Amino acid sequence: MDFDPVLLARLQFAFTIAFHIIFPSFTIGLSAYIATLHVTAWLTGQDRFLRIARFWTKIFAVSFGMGVVSGVVISYELGTNWSRFSRIAGNVIGPLAGYEVLSAFFLEASFLAILLFGGKRVPRWLHVLSAVIVAVGTAISAFWILSANSWMHTPAGHEIRDGVAVPVNWWAIVFNPSFPYRLAHMLNASYLTAGFVVLAVSCRYLLRGDHVDEARTMLRMAIGLLVVLAPLQIFIGDQHGLNTLAHQPTKIAAMEAHWDSSKPGDFHIFAWPDAKAEKNHFEISIPHGSSLILTHEWNGRIPGLKDVPPGDRPPLVTVFFAFRIMIAIGFFLAAAAICGAFLWWRGKLFETRWYLLVMAQTWWMGFVAVIAGWVVTESGRQPWIVQGILRTADATSPVIGPAIAVTFALFFVVYGIIFSAGIYFINRLIVKGLDAATTDQPAVRLGGALAAAGKDTGGGA
Amino acid sequence: MTAEWLLPLIWAGIIGSAVVLYVILDGFDLGIGMLFPFAKDNAERDQMMASIAPFWDGNETWLVMGGVGLLVAFPLAYAIVMPALYLPVIVMLLALVFRGVAFEFREIGANKALWNTAFAGGSTLAGLSQGVILGGMIQGIAVKEGAYAGGTFDWATPFALLCGFGVAFGYALLGATWLTMKTKGPLAERARTQATWLLLVVLGFMAAVSLWTPLEFPRIRQRWFSLPNLFYLWPVPLLTALTAFAAWRSLSKGGDTVPFVATIGLFLLGFLGLVISSFPYLVPPFLTIWQTAAAPSSQRFMLAGTLVLLPLILGYTAYVYWLFRGKIGPGENYHG
Numbered sequence: 001m002d003f004d005p006v007l008l009a010r011l012q013f014a015f016t017i018a019f020h021i022i023f024p025s026f027t028i029g030l031s032a033y034i035a036t037l038h039v040t041a042w043l044t045g046q047d048r049f050l051r052i053a054r055f056w057t058k059i060f061a062v063s064f065g066m067g068v069v070s071g072v073v074i075s076y077e078l079g080t081n082w083s084r085f086s087r088i089a090g091n092v093i094g095p096l097a098g099y100e101v102l103s104a105f106f107l108e109a110s111f112l113a114i115l116l117f118g119g120k121r122v123p124r125w126l127h128v129l130s131a132v133i134v135a136v137g138t139a140i141s142a143f144w145i146l147s148a149n150s151w152m153h154t155p156a157g158h159e160i161r162d163g164v165a166v167p168v169n170w171w172a173i174v175f176n177p178s179f180p181y182r183l184a185h186m187l188n189a190s191y192l193t194a195g196f197v198v199l200a201v202s203c204r205y206l207l208r209g210d211h212v213d214e215a216r217t218m219l220r221m222a223i224g225l226l227v228v229l230a231p232l233q234i235f236i237g238d239q240h241g242l243n244t245l246a247h248q249p250t251k252i253a254a255m256e257a258h259w260d261s262s263k264p265g266d267f268h269i270f271a272w273p274d275a276k277a278e279k280n281h282f283e284i285s286i287p288h289g290s291s292l293i294l295t296h297e298w299n300g301r302i303p304g305l306k307d308v309p310p311g312d313r314p315p316l317v318t319v320f321f322a323f324r325i326m327i328a329i330g331f332f333l334a335a336a337a338i339c340g341a342f343l344w345w346r347g348k349l350f351e352t353r354w355y356l357l358v359m360a361q362t363w364w365m366g367f368v369a370v371i372a373g374w375v376v377t378e379s380g381r382q383p384w385i386v387q388g389i390l391r392t393a394d395a396t397s398p399v400i401g402p403a404i405a406v407t408f409a410l411f412f413v414v415y416g417i418i419f420s421a422g423i424y425f426i427n428r429l430i431v432k433g434l435d436a437a438t439t440d441q442p443a444v445r446l447g448g449a450l451a452a453a454g455k456d457t458g459g460g461a
Numbered sequence: 462m463t464a465e466w467l468l469p470l471i472w473a474g475i476i477g478s479a480v481v482l483y484v485i486l487d488g489f490d491l492g493i494g495m496l497f498p499f500a501k502d503n504a505e506r507d508q509m510m511a512s513i514a515p516f517w518d519g520n521e522t523w524l525v526m527g528g529v530g531l532l533v534a535f536p537l538a539y540a541i542v543m544p545a546l547y548l549p550v551i552v553m554l555l556a557l558v559f560r561g562v563a564f565e566f567r568e569i570g571a572n573k574a575l576w577n578t579a580f581a582g583g584s585t586l587a588g589l590s591q592g593v594i595l596g597g598m599i600q601g602i603a604v605k606e607g608a609y610a611g612g613t614f615d616w617a618t619p620f621a622l623l624c625g626f627g628v629a630f631g632y633a634l635l636g637a638t639w640l641t642m643k644t645k646g647p648l649a650e651r652a653r654t655q656a657t658w659l660l661l662v663v664l665g666f667m668a669a670v671s672l673w674t675p676l677e678f679p680r681i682r683q684r685w686f687s688l689p690n691l692f693y694l695w696p697v698p699l700l701t702a703l704t705a706f707a708a709w710r711s712l713s714k715g716g717d718t719v720p721f722v723a724t725i726g727l728f729l730l731g732f733l734g735l736v737i738s739s740f741p742y743l744v745p746p747f748l749t750i751w752q753t754a755a756a757p758s759s760q761r762f763m764l765a766g767t768l769v770l771l772p773l774i775l776g777y778t779a780y781v782y783w784l785f786r787g788k789i790g791p792g793e794n795y796h797g
Binding site (some may be wrong): 061062065066068069070071072073075076078079080083084086087090091092093094095097098099100101102103105106107109110111112113114116117118119120121122164166167168170397398399400402403407410411414415418421422425428429 | 514515516518519521522524525526528529530531532533534536537539540541542543544547548550551554555557558559561562564565566569570607608609610613755756758759762763766767770771774777778780781784785794795796
């Protein structure tokens with residue numbers, strides 16, 4: 001077997017970062033939900049919201065822990081796998097990651113400790129505030145890391161001196177051209193991902209007849225959020241696409257599998273792009289579809305893959321299909337949210353069994369869409385690691401293939417165990433349900449009277 | 462004094478402090494993992510876990526701060542050290558994964574034994590690899606044209622292994638003195654006995670490293686034993702001996718806090734010794750902090766934020782330690 005160090009370094013990094021992104025995509029959204037619940041419970045005095053918050057906090061703690069440990073790995077892998085990248089882009093990427101650590105990681109860790117363990121030790125306002133700070137911390141973290149990532153797609157505000165990127169304008173670096181779109185797209189994706197998990201769990205409880213009161217609250221809250229955010233995501237995605245068209249035309253060409261820029265673009269619902277033959281097989285297309293989406297004109301010209309030499313084209317099949325998986329899920333989720341809102345409006349949300357049955361099974365879709373989206377944008381940037389500045393093949397560390405192969409195997413085994421256990425434990429917490437979560441964690445001091453009141457009015461939602 | 466001269470010095474100070482904070486803070490919770498197998502039963506292990514549960518995540522963040530800080534301020538050093546110490550770094554990361562998830566998994570799962578093992582094994586392996594990484598940096602890294610020029614196993618020397626065990630035992634000592642300070646009952650008493658033994662072992666390792674480094678590395682011998690350096694430096698070993706004595710005395714007299722504080726003192730003195738041996742080299746024996754420094758614009762941009770954010774971080778971190786003060790008795794935890 002031939003150990004190609006570049007390929008192995010890429011596979012290892014792709015595996016560890018795809019594994020990692022599962023948890024932030026969930027915890028960014030879930031922490032915002034938990035904060036909302038705490039604030040609502042505080043303002044309304046309804047214990048129901050606190051019970052729901054405690055239940056999700058337990059699941060949050062497991063997911064967040066897995067996010068932390070898999071994130072520590074990334075902060076070192078930039079050196080172990082991509083040392084030439086670190087050297088050439090470190091002056092720019094380093095401080096952005098540094099700001100993430102200083103403004104987000106410490107904040108999250110300390111206030112999560114107060115949220116998890118401090119219920120009896122701090123005044124209620126501080127406990128509620130801690131939930132809010134954790135949620136804000138996860139969003140700040142997203143801000144910096146997406147800024148760093150966006151700079152790799154649309155570098156700005158730097159100069160190349162002696163082959164090294166040197167910052168000259170930090171404002172231009174942080175707010176580089178693709179950053180606002182990417183940040184909006186990813187943050188919204190996190191809220192959607194967590195929202196659909198909450199939706200699925202509430203459907204599961206309603207079907208089972210468990211925690212009906214809380215499950216109805218969760219379901220209404222989820223639908224209310226998703227019916228706005230899921231369609232909004234399609235709009236943000238479209239805007240993000242237009243930004244990519246302006247800055248990374250080859251990525252767009254790969255997403256659309258469009259070869260000839262002198263012709264208008266059809267939208268291929270299905271095709272098998274053939275990089276060698278420079279054409280698509282088995283096309284099923286909407287004529288002029290891509291031209292309409294990207295240029296809003298029937299005969300609009302969109303970039304073609306043949307505009308650049310074959311060595312500058314991204315891996316076609318990966319980008320093409322990952323894009324289709326993402327948008328298929330995106331449209332399905334938007335339709336599901338609108339359908340739920342319609343049923344709610346007709347007053348049939350809790351009784352429409354087929355809807356609950358379907359939605360109870362779709363908790364994973366947000367995660368798949370997030371990973372597919374990242375595959376599109378990261379693979380679509382290839383062969384560059386920093387667009388136009390550094391090629392991926394020139395960014396690796398001087399580490400031999402077998403060493404990477406061995407550690408890759410270790411990552412695979414360890415993450416496999418951790419992931420299976422994590423899913424198993426989260427499922428166990430969901431099966432145990434709210435009551436167990438409430439008795440596991442003793443009622444907080446302020447909750448004493450409220451909890452009693454809440455139990456009395458338990459059925460009245 | 463130019464910015465090019467001063468900024469790397471400031472950053473070396475900041476990253477050095479972050480590393481010291483990491484070693485002390487995560488040191489005690491890794492150390493508790495190492496002491497896990499010697500606990501009487503799972504109730505005692507719950508008590509050990511409870512004493513660190515609110516702190517471990519914040520503690521580990523200093524490791525990210527150290528790694529990212531190196532990338533921020535000394536990207537060239539980061540780009541050389543990580544590939545040079547590739548295997549110990551990856552092993553450390555994997556070990557930290559195992560022990561990190563054990564906090565939650567152990568509590569939810571039915572199979573405590575499995576996650577006890579993950580916690581103990583992960584903590585021990587992480588401590589060992591961190592010591593090996595330290596040894597690997599002290600003994601020097603082969604560099605050619607600004608990149609790592611050695612092999613996959615260059616770090617694997619008896620000296621690095623000695624450092625590995627030294628750091629691991631040091632963490633175990635931190636863990637034992639933490640338990641002496643933060644727990645009550647039979648667990649605390651056993652920890653006191655363990656701490657007394659571990660103190661002797663750690664002193665042995667400190668002495669071994671202190672003798673080995675000047676004997677094997679001429680640059681370190683030169684630093685310590687040339688005149689007038691010797692006049693300035695002789696208090697370092699003396700202070701170490703006094704601190705160790707204070708720890709031992711307090712342990713035998715039933716003191717709760719002094720052993721932990723004195724152990725921190727030992728770590729600080731050990732770190733000071735390493736700084737004296739290696740400064741201003743960040744990647745000995747070739748590259749100094751100035752040769753590996755990031756662009757001044759990067760160091761300045763990050764410094765502005767650090768000066769605002771770091772005091773805040775220290776403030777709320779201290780608040781969390783204050784909030785969860787007091788001893789954990791058998792069957793207790795901080796949220797119960």
